[in-house]
Amino acid sequence: MCGIVAYIGPRQAQDVIIKGLKRLEYRGYDSTGIALMNGGLNVYKKKGKVSELEKSLNGFDLNSHIGMGHTRWATHGEPNDENAHPHYSATKKLAIIHNGIIENYSSLKEDLERKGHTFQSETDTEVFIHFIEDIYENEKCSLDEAVRLALTKVIGAYAIVVMSLDNSELLIAARKGSPLVVGVGKGEYFMASDATPIIEYTNEVIYLNDYEMAIINKGELTIKNTENLPLTPYIQTVDMELEAIEKGGFDHYMLKEIFEQPRSIKDCMRGRLDSASGRLILGGLREYVNTLVNADRILIVACGTSWHAGLVAEYFFEEYCRIPVEVEYASEFRYRNPVIREGDVIIAISQSGETADTLAAIEMAKSKGAIIFGVCNVVGSSIPRATHAGAYTHAGPEIGVASTKAFTAQLIVLNMIALIVAQQKGTIPQQKFLELLIEMENIPEKVEIVLKHNDKIRDIAAKFIDTNNFLYLGRGYNFPVALEGALKLKEISYIHAEGYPAAEMKHGPIALIDEAMPVVFIATKDSSYEKIVSNIQEVKARKGKVISIITEGDTLIPTMSDHVIEVPKTIESLMPLVSVIPLQLLSYHIAVMRDCNVDQPRNLAKSVTVE
Numbered sequence: 001m002c003g004i005v006a007y008i009g010p011r012q013a014q015d016v017i018i019k020g021l022k023r024l025e026y027r028g029y030d031s032t033g034i035a036l037m038n039g040g041l042n043v044y045k046k047k048g049k050v051s052e053l054e055k056s057l058n059g060f061d062l063n064s065h066i067g068m069g070h071t072r073w074a075t076h077g078e079p080n081d082e083n084a085h086p087h088y089s090a091t092k093k094l095a096i097i098h099n100g101i102i103e104n105y106s107s108l109k110e111d112l113e114r115k116g117h118t119f120q121s122e123t124d125t126e127v128f129i130h131f132i133e134d135i136y137e138n139e140k141c142s143l144d145e146a147v148r149l150a151l152t153k154v155i156g157a158y159a160i161v162v163m164s165l166d167n168s169e170l171l172i173a174a175r176k177g178s179p180l181v182v183g184v185g186k187g188e189y190f191m192a193s194d195a196t197p198i199i200e201y202t203n204e205v206i207y208l209n210d211y212e213m214a215i216i217n218k219g220e221l222t223i224k225n226t227e228n229l230p231l232t233p234y235i236q237t238v239d240m241e242l243e244a245i246e247k248g249g250f251d252h253y254m255l256k257e258i259f260e261q262p263r264s265i266k267d268c269m270r271g272r273l274d275s276a277s278g279r280l281i282l283g284g285l286r287e288y289v290n291t292l293v294n295a296d297r298i299l300i301v302a303c304g305t306s307w308h309a310g311l312v313a314e315y316f317f318e319e320y321c322r323i324p325v326e327v328e329y330a331s332e333f334r335y336r337n338p339v340i341r342e343g344d345v346i347i348a349i350s351q352s353g354e355t356a357d358t359l360a361a362i363e364m365a366k367s368k369g370a371i372i373f374g375v376c377n378v379v380g381s382s383i384p385r386a387t388h389a390g391a392y393t394h395a396g397p398e399i400g401v402a403s404t405k406a407f408t409a410q411l412i413v414l415n416m417i418a419l420i421v422a423q424q425k426g427t428i429p430q431q432k433f434l435e436l437l438i439e440m441e442n443i444p445e446k447v448e449i450v451l452k453h454n455d456k457i458r459d460i461a462a463k464f465i466d467t468n469n470f471l472y473l474g475r476g477y478n479f480p481v482a483l484e485g486a487l488k489l490k491e492i493s494y495i496h497a498e499g500y501p502a503a504e505m506k507h508g509p510i511a512l513i514d515e516a517m518p519v520v521f522i523a524t525k526d527s528s529y530e531k532i533v534s535n536i537q538e539v540k541a542r543k544g545k546v547i548s549i550i551t552e553g554d555t556l557i558p559t560m561s562d563h564v565i566e567v568p569k570t571i572e573s574l575m576p577l578v579s580v581i582p583l584q585l586l587s588y589h590i591a592v593m594r595d596c597n598v599d600q601p602r603n604l605a606k607s608v609t610v611e
């Protein structure tokens with residue numbers, strides 16, 4: 001939430017920053033701003049997207065070789081020009097951009113107001129920069145020392161960059177709880193919330209850890225922690241192609257990412273799974289695999305779509321490994337004082353690797369002695385660094401706010417973990433293990449087949465664009481898919497949608513069924529097929545509109561559905577990988593036809609770094 005980017009070097013800073021902000025817009029997009037050193041420390045900011053800011057900059061001489069920018073997801077104060085970042089200090093000699101929340105800002109603000117400070121915005125961030133300046137003036141220390149001292153007194157989360165009018169060769173950055181990456185180029189430096197604004201210029205990066213500061217002064221980079229201990233910069237090479245973060249001819253990132261799934265699923269299995277030799281290896285788990293094999297219970301913590309992947313994983317672990325599983329919303333788990341016993345293992349799932357609630361749940365479980373595995377997509381993000389072991393999903397950057405390819409890659413990784421554990425535990429027959437490996441290798445092709453129905457799905461979508469409510473029903477492995485289908489629809493089209501286990505319908509939701517209620521059944525041929533056929537009849541009897549996701553060749557369900565979308569047959573436990581694809585496309589097309597911004601839906605952000 002909130003994207004920050006900064007630059008110092010020979011290029012025109014505003015070019016690098018505006019481009020970088022566009023890449024980070026998935027993190028927040030209610031207002032935008034930039035600070036440059038163009039004949040003074042000047043701040044330009046605007047409510048709305050980066051394109052609005054860009055338009056408003058026309059006609060200004062923006063020549064500057066240092067600068068910083070911010071795209072905001074509002075926490076304190078409504079989205080408007082005043083609350084947009086950067087924020088000035090009292091004397092306007094300092095400016096700051098900030099991602100995170102300063103929890104003790106009101107007490108700091110009261111103190112500063114007593115000293116005569118006045119504020120232009122309602123933000124915690126403006127208080128933060130006034131506070132830094134207050135220390136700077138009182139302590140008569142260097143600016144980086146004033147920033148450091150301020151950091152030791154603020155409570156909350158931050159990734160910040162500070163600029164000073166007095167030194168046009170100085171950028172000071174720090175992080176705690178919100179991500180910050182420093183890009184190291186030849187004679188130039190970049191700072192950003194993630195590597196996407198940087199990789200166009202350099203693939204050498206430093207991922208700052210919590211309580212670390214990066215100071216770039218007169219071409220020199222210094223890293224230290226907030227206890228003032230100097231640290232040796234650990235420069236890593238990021239393996240990300242520019243093309244992976246561009247739309248590549250698609251109208252939206254979401255559509256591109258849906259269509260990328262045959263490839264992202266393959267990438268996720270590459271080098272890990274080989275059915276011909278029966279080989280299945282997850283390097284990151286090797287050291288801890290016995291911990292999982294001997295686990296008495298697995299607790300899965302996640303949010304949103306990742307939580308849905310966790311629900312599917314519950315079925316994997318129970319079916320293959322016979323290990324009891326509980327799937328927890330990280331936000332509830334962290335505040336519940338849950339019982340964590342010796343023998344419990346936690347699996348944390350997160351696309352971004354930055355979700356604040358998931359991170360806090362991990363820290364809490366760690367403090368109770370639990371072993372934590374991470375399943376994350378963004379390499380180098382906070383969650384993989386906070387866990388004992390884990391496996392990346394390798395789906396590539398996911399930029400559309402609605403998660404699609406990350407979900408299918410999470411399912412693949414979780415399935416692989418469960419299979420490895422089951423094999424070692426001896427709870428899965430070798431024949432079944434091999435069948436699953438073979439079928440996993442077939443999944444990319446099967447997803448490709450579903451994607452071929454895109455036009456048909458668009459035609460179905462066109463019939464439902466004025467609908468106010470949707471129900472999604474599934475059983476067994478397809479129940480979490482129903483939840484995921486409903487989430488996709490509501491988040492990008494703003495149509496109210498609910499996912500339910502199909503059999504639960506008669507305990508309440510059936511009261512909603514009438515001719516205006518579309519019901520999406522995920523009704524593939526599996527062990528609960530007959531049961532779901534009955535559920536479809538119950539809906540039809542009440543005149544509901546039925547859209548069914550069916551297995552190719554099914555001749556029964558089409559006779560009782562208004563619309564059907566076929567998916568290829570696969571093993572029951574792998575069906576979510578295939579059956580979710582039409583639901584992603586259905587929600588995408590409905591949202592586009594309703595003129596919604598599918599990549600940047602209102603009120604949402606890709607990386608939820610606030611609780």
Ligand code: F6R
Pocket residue numbers: 303304305306307349350351352353354355358401402403404487488491606607608
């Ligand atoms: C839905 C969506 C969100 C995320 C949730 C968790 O499409 O994207 O529900 O799944 O915010 O995010 P991660 O996986 O980054 O922890």
